[in-house]
Amino acid sequence: MDYYGSQITKLIEELSKLPGVGSKSAQRLAFHIINMPVEQVQSLADAMVHAKTGVKYCRECFTLTDSDLCPICSSEKRNHKVIMVVENTRDLAAYEKTGKYEGVYHVLHGAISPMLGIGPNDIKLKELMQRLQGDVEEVIIATNSSLEGETTAMYISKLIKPTGIKVTRIASGVPVGGDLEYIDEVTLLRALEGRTEL
16 A cells, blocks of 8 residues: 555665665655755765766776776785785775775675576686786685685685785684684684684
């Protein structure tokens, strides 16, 4: 049943199509938008349209950007000899928030998953191998610890090792604040294998 009229209902329906937005959240957002000044609504709509039409892949690392090279790849302060391989732009953003990584990135836009029909040719692996023709000292594989992420990490490692470039994998293990009794065996084993000297 249509409680609000067709325009409000349509707005709620469109908002609820966004990931992580249920019907109640969509309803709250819709009413918030309706109560915003017209200029703010127009600014929001313009930002969405401009992002959709103006954002593209960085020609170097394939993250999303609005210029030919992203700010990280164009920075002379970054160490271009160290490349961290991540699955998506959100992973890149997570590492950037630490403020500690000084190298550059390569965004795969996915992970190898035979179950989903995603093979090595469906992600940005060829492009990574082309980048390694340059002056690269280390590739840090920072894919997720999921089955797909591990499969992708192993595949990349096997491709790169014959080139003589150092290949490392991010450590995984016990999260800060985690109780050992609730952590699965694989995670505990990884934590043990990845231990460091104090």
